[in-house]
Amino acid sequence: DKWFISGGALLNFNSQFGKELYPGIDISFFTLKGLTVYSSVNKSLRFPTFTEMYLNTSTVKADPYLLPEKAVNYEIGIKAYFNWINLTSSIFYKKTTDAIDKVKRPELSTPTMENINKINMAGIEILTQLNFAQKINNPKIWFQKVNVNYAFLKSDKNEHGFQSFYTLNFLSHKFGASTFYKLSENIAASIIYTFKKREGTYQWDANSTIEAYKAVHLLDTRISYEKKMFKVFIDVNNLLDYQYFEFGFVEQPGRWISGGVKLSF
Numbered sequence: 543d544k545w546f547i548s549g550g551a552l553l554n555f556n557s558q559f560g561k562e563l564y565p566g567i568d569i570s571f572f573t574l575k576g577l578t579v580y581s582s583v584n585k586s587l588r589f590p591t592f593t594e595m596y597l598n599t600s601t602v603k604a605d606p607y608l609l610p611e612k613a614v615n616y617e618i619g620i621k622a623y624f625n626w627i628n629l630t631s632s633i634f635y636k637k638t639t640d641a642i643d644k645v646k647r648p649e650l651s652t653p654t655m656e657n658i659n660k661i662n663m664a665g666i667e668i669l670t671q672l673n674f675a676q677k678i679n680n681p682k683i684w685f686q687k688v689n690v691n692y693a694f695l696k697s698d699k700n701e702h703g704f705q706s707f708y709t710l711n712f713l714s715h716k717f718g719a720s721t722f723y724k725l726s727e728n729i730a731a732s733i734i735y736t737f738k739k740r741e742g743t744y745q746w747d748a749n750s751t752i753e754a755y756k757a758v759h760l761l762d763t764r765i766s767y768e769k770k771m772f773k774v775f776i777d778v779n780n781l782l783d784y785q786y787f788e789f790g791f792v793e794q795p796g797r798w799i800s801g802g803v804k805l806s807f
Contacts (some may be wrong), residue, residue: 545569577624581618600652617635629671632667641657730765736755761784
């Protein structure tokens with residue numbers, strides 16, 4: 543009654559890359575009421591796509607000799623559900639060989655598709671929910687609940703002498719905090735803060751200087767009105783109109799207002 547174990551395996555045959563076994567196992571142990579300890583080990587595979595192997599454009603040069611990307615993932619964590627407090631925390635480690643990446647080297651005018659071998663990544667993730675309405679058993683209180691999450695990721699390889707578009711361009715820190723409110727019987731609201739710190743660098747073109755990503759602070763909000771089967775809501779993303787970039791020179795939207803109507807039958 544306290545153990546749960548599941549496992550599986552993929553035996554893959556490929557005329558170009560041969561055959562290999564990719565197993566995985568997940569184990570959970572229910573220690574106390576509401577508390578679970580779990581762990582998993584999984585081996586994964588990603589074949590290069592047609593685009594990555596054969597499509598040559600002004601922005602990328604393909605490589606027909608790319609190798610499949612292989613990874614072994616390890617994770618251990620806990621899940622706790624105690625009345626009004628929910629907590630999930632995990633530590634993970636990923637060992638990748640022949641990672642498929644788009645790489646820009648200073649001596650080349652066009653980025654190329656390449657395999658980057660032996661990348662080790664490790665990190666932690668924590669998610670917490672505090673449900674105050676459930677704690678005092680009053681679904682009508684104005685301050686309903688708080689969600690807090692944090693993730694940290696570290697790699698043993700960095701960009702030295704080249705720019706990585708995918709593999710080494712990742713969020714090393716991500717923090718989020720969400721608060722939920724009940725303003726009246728039919729009106730609800732939420733405010734979400736997100737902090738992101740991205741590893742890697744970018745440049746506008748071959749003649750521009752290489753720049754590091756700056757930290758990003760975002761604020762989103764939603765207000766909704768709901769009655770019986772009818773719900774209408776308005777979202778405002780990037781409320782402070784923060785200017786930031788993801789994956790190189792791709793500028794993200796500024797203040798973005800949207801809305802919708804939902805009918806339930």
